[in-house]
Amino acid sequence: MKGLLILLCLLTTPITQAGTYRWVDENGQTHFGDRPPVNAASDEVTLKASAPSSDAAARARKQRMNEFLEQTEQERAERNEVKAKREAQAAKHEAQCQALRARLKYLKSVSGIYRLNNDGERVFVDDEENERIRREFRARVKRECGA
Known part of the structure; x- marks a missing residue:
């Protein structure tokens, strides 16, 4: 125009x-x-x-066009913000999964699992408890991070 x-x-x-x-x-x-x-x-x-001359109809069309452009820009900014948040959450989730997988790998490599008592001394758990802890941790990694 x-x-x-x-x-x-x-x-x-x-x-x-x-x-x-x-x-x-x-x-x-x-x-x-x-x-x-x-x-x-x-x-x-x-x-x-x-x-x-700029008649009232032309001014109204221009105003509507400006409002449309502002709304479009605002929607684009909102979409970009949502996308950035999703990407940040995905990156955080992936970092957590990498840490869980590393811990799972460590649990597979050690022969015995221990806990610290109130005095800060190591107390090794029995074989049954050892297997239960590993099984629960594998299930947690699978649930939170997939296969």
Whole structure:
């Protein structure tokens, strides 16, 4: 719309500056042109170009377009924010899963699991407890991180 308005202004300016002539032919009809006729008397007419007006409908359309663009930009920013949060959560989850898998690998490599008592001394658990801890940890890794 704005481009069309500029184009009309550019086209109107040379026409008004070139000069406009008015003459009456032998049949009594009035004619206008940018060059005076050779075989008839003519008068140069000054044309006043009216300033392009912006009517209420055009202003309303422009306002709606601006509102639409603002809304679109806001929605894009919100989508980007949600995407960034999802990516951050996925990265955090992946880091946690890597730590759990590393701990699971460690549990598979050690022969015995111990706990610390109140005095800070190691107390090894029996084989049954050892297997139960490993089984529960494998289930936790599978539940939280998949296969």
